[in-house]
Amino acid sequence: MSVPDNIDxxxxxxxxxxxxxxxxNWSLRVHENLQRFAFGGPVYLVNPNRDRLWDKPCYRTLADxxxxxxxxxxxxxxxxTLDILDDARGARSASLYAAGFGEGGETHGLERAARLxxxxxxxxIAAVGPNCMGLAVGRSRLSTIPDEQLSALKPGPVAVLTQSGMLAQTLSRGVESTGHSLAYLISCGNQIGLTFADYIDRLAEDNDLRVVACYAEAVPDAERFFAAARKAKRNGKTVVLVKIGGSKAARQAALAHTGAMAGxxxxxxxxxxxxxxVRVDSLEDLVEAVALLARAPRPRGKRVAALTNSGAIKSLLTEAADAAGVVFPTLSETTHGRLLAAIPDATPASIYDTKKTISTxxxxxxVRALHDDPNVDAVLVAEELPRAAGIDRKINNLRALDKWIAxxxxxPVAIFSPITLSESAYMHEIRAExxxxxxxRDLSKSLRVVARTAMHDLPALQPGSITPERRAALQQLQRSRAGSAGPQALSEAASKQILSLYGVTLPPEEVVPGIEEAERAAARIGYPVVLKAVSADVPHKSDAGLVLLGLNDAAAVREAARTITSRCAAINARLEGLLVARQMSGGVEMxxxxxxxxxxxxxxxxxxxxVWLEVFADSAFGPPGLDLVRAKTMIASLKASQLLAGYRGAPACDVDALAGILVGLGQMALDFGDALDSVDVNPILVRPEGAYALDGLVVLGSNKTAREAAQ
Structure with missing residues (x-):
């Protein structure tokens, strides 16, 4: 992706x-900050109703x-704002503070947004906003943020991006409380101007930067956002954010605030x-993640070791581990020996209780022994800074540890305090040193941050190219959709025909036009069979009584076919045929x-x-183009994975076959692109050998060109 021309x-x-x-208005505060931070260029004032302001000339228009x-x-x-930008006299950038650009879906605001x-x-013009509080940049001593308490920014490891103007101030002070200055503070607002993707893409090129902390309500262009984040990752920087979207109410609130939909x-x-x-759940966790990543690499995993001189802290760490998502691993024999040599009267363990203050x-x-253990990804050291001078051993230990870490x-090796404490001047002085x-700060929060920032070392995705038969099917669907608008559900038979091209295994089944053909098909397939209506008018056939199970002979098939025909007529659904399938049992329905x-x-x-899909919140999600490794990881994360593994003596199910279906769907998502609205394959009967799609529904999207359709 390319950075917009004028972002610099x-x-x-x-x-x-x-x-x-x-x-x-806010201009007074901005003017004072520009003076206070010694911005290097001229600052001009424009107001047609004033000749002078703040002992400076005031111009009537940009032309003057x-x-x-x-x-x-x-x-x-x-x-x-719109009128001035329309004749901006060559201006290359702007801070747009005004609201009224479509927040909440107001008609005139949406029209203004389109004009903007x-x-x-x-x-x-590279614009921050609208509906924002501007930006501040340490290297250029720039600030268009109207915050009289804003501290001077300077080049360094931390940038903050936020859609909320008020949180720009909150997060800047939160980061400063960890002992870090900001290099960038950007209030993005509605992102009609530059977006998170634009800023991250540019910040990824700043050699001093290590972490970009974000508060995001909506991401306008997910593909560009993640491309920018990958660039930041390649350049040794991490994007950490709090993201709105965990509830329907939150998504509606985000729409009202910025006019953008949150997912x-x-x-x-x-x-x-x-x-x-890295997504974290709270602003406090965001600030702690900054504190960790501004000075340490990301953990390679979630295996943590800790050093403390308190049995209570050891108990609290053990108690908090599961909720935080970390593991305190078994240490190697070599590490046991090193710990015993260091402190003979302390018991070696990944939560290493020294029982007392020890020598430097x-x-x-x-700490070195824990750090060097191959089963450990991060080390936490429990400490409280002395509030006043006089505890020399503790200070000497911290100074020696700081030098070794650097x-x-x-x-990652980090100090953590069991709870968040206000700092005395002496504590602040020592920490700054x-x-x-x-x-x-805070035991549970420290563990959560380590878990969330842990890296996931997966091989790069290598999605396959579309095959000729898949391209032909996609092109045929595109032609059939010509002139159509809005989503369109395919029949089960048509849906399964497409799914089979992507490696989705079906039970023995046939689509027939009428009752006599259904009887002959059932005899070929073998009883018992299932009979279903084939009708694109009824996506959810079971709810309409158009799926009849347990048909053991020809008479049952005839009666079922008559029933389905009658029910379709009663609801005015077009019956395109009958689907006869072998009734399968055994295994787990996924x-x-x-x-x-x-x-x-x-x-x-x-x-x-x-029937359990909507009852239990037990789902996992993965990216389009996913591979078998990611597919199996998704399955393993489910509570239902215990059933697939063989629960209470039941035989284990074919997880590889289920994973293969996910990989096929991942490729289908890439091939179809915007031509696809959704796919629902439910149930999939996962047996000890094989996984079979007992039903399937493909819903085509609006009439847009898919990624490969025109090729």
């Missing part, structure tokens, strides 16, 4: 023009300025993991499909199937 003009403009400058404007900070309403997109596209967490996570994005040599030897540690050590998230696009789903 946004981050480091030649001059700034405060349009609508006045003592009665002594030089061409570069960055416009627009402290004017939405309509005026057109203006920005034509002028190539669900499960769909986001399915794609985020591939891109190296012992302290470092213990020069030798290759895994120890610049190589990540400092975390479900799989392709779900199109309104924000993230298509994701692959697997869950417990049959």
């Amino acid at each position: 003009a946004l981050l480091a403009p030649r001059n700034i023009v405060l349009v609508g400058a006045s003592d009665r 300025l002594p030089e061409a404007p570069d960055h416009l900070a627009l402290f004017v309403p939405a309509e005026q 997109r057109g203006i920005l596209s034509r002028t190539r 669900g967490h499960a769909a986001f996570d399915a794609l985020a993991q591939e891109a190296g994005v 040599d012992q302290y470092l030897a213990g 020069t030798e540690a290759v895994k 120890l610049t190589g050590t990540p400092w975390l 479900a799989a499909g392709i779900h199109r998230d309104p924000e993230m696009g298509p994701v692959i789903m697997v869950s417990l199937g049959g």
Whole structure:
């Protein structure tokens, strides 16, 4: 992806023009911050009703300025914002504070939003907002954020991006409380101008940066967002974010706030993991993740070792491990020996209780032994900073640990306090001195952050290319959909025909036109059989009584066929034929499909199937184009995986066959692209040998060109 032309003009403009400058709006605070942070270029004021302001000349229009404007900070309403941008006199960037651009779906606001997109596209102005609080950049000493308490930014390892203006201030102070300054603070607003993807793509090129912390309500372009995150990952940086979308109410609130639709967490996570994005659940966890990643590499996994001198802390760590998602592993024999040599009277374990304050040599030897163990991914050291001078041994230990972390540690090693404490001036002084050590606050939060930031070392996805028969089927569907609008459900028979092209195994079955043909098909297939209506008018046939089970002879098939014909007529559903299938039993009923998230696009789903799909919240999601490794990981994450493994003496089911269906659906999602709305394969009977799709529903999307259809 390419960064918009003028994004560097946004981050480091030649001059700034405060349009609508006045003592009665945010412009005063912005002007004061620009002076306080010593912005290097001219700052011009524009207000047609003033000649001078803050001992500076005030110009009537942009045309009256002594030089061409570069960055416009627009402290004017939405309509005026549009008019000024429409004739921006060559300005390359802008901060757009005004709301009224479609928040909540208001008609005039949506019209303004469309006009704004057109203006920005034509002028190539790189704009932050609208409905935002501007941005601040340490390297250029720029701030268009109207926060009188904002601290000076400077180049360093942390950037903050947020859709919320108020949270820009909150998060900046939260990060500062961990001892870090910000390099960038960007209030993105509605993202009609630049998006998260644009900022992350540019920030990925900043050599000083290590972590980009985000609060996101909606991601306007998921594909570009994750491409930017992958670029950041390649360059040694991590995107960590709090994402709205965990509930329907939250998604509606996000729509009202920014005018953009938020998707669900499960769909986001399915794609985020591939891109190296870390999603956390709260702003506090976001700040702690910054504290860890600004000074330490990401953990390679969720296996944690801890050093403490408190039995209570050991108990609390053990208690919190499962909820946090970490494991305290068994240590190697070599590590046992090293720990015994360091502190003979302490019992070696991955939660290593030294029982007392120990010497610096012992302290470092213990941490080093835990760090070097091949079964450990991260080390946490329980400490509370002294509130006043006088505890020299503890301070010496911390100084020695800080030096070792900065020069030798290759895994994350962090100090954590059992609870969050307010800091005395002396505590703050000591922590500021120890610049190589990540400092975390609160035991449970520290474990959660380690678990969430842990890397997932999976091979890169290598999706296959579309085969000739799949392309032919897709092109045929595209032709049949010509001129149509809106989603269209295919019949079960048509759906299964497509699914079979993607390796989805079907039971022995035939589609026949009438009753006599159904009898002959049942004899060929073998009793007992199932009889179903073939009708695109009825996607959920069981609910309409159009699926009849347990047919053991020809008479039962005849009676079932008459019943189905009568029921279709009663609901005015077009009967295209009858599907006769062998009734299969044994195994576990699962479900799989392709779900199109309104924000993230298509994701692959697997869950417990049959009537239990909507009863139990036991689903897992993966990316389009997933491989067998990811498919099996999805299945293993389900509670239903215990049933598949053979619960209470039942035979184990063919998980490989189920995983193969997921891989096929993943390729189908890539091949069909926007031509596909959703796929529902439910139930899938997973037996000791094989997995069979007993039903399937393919819903075509609106009439758009799919990725391969025109090739």
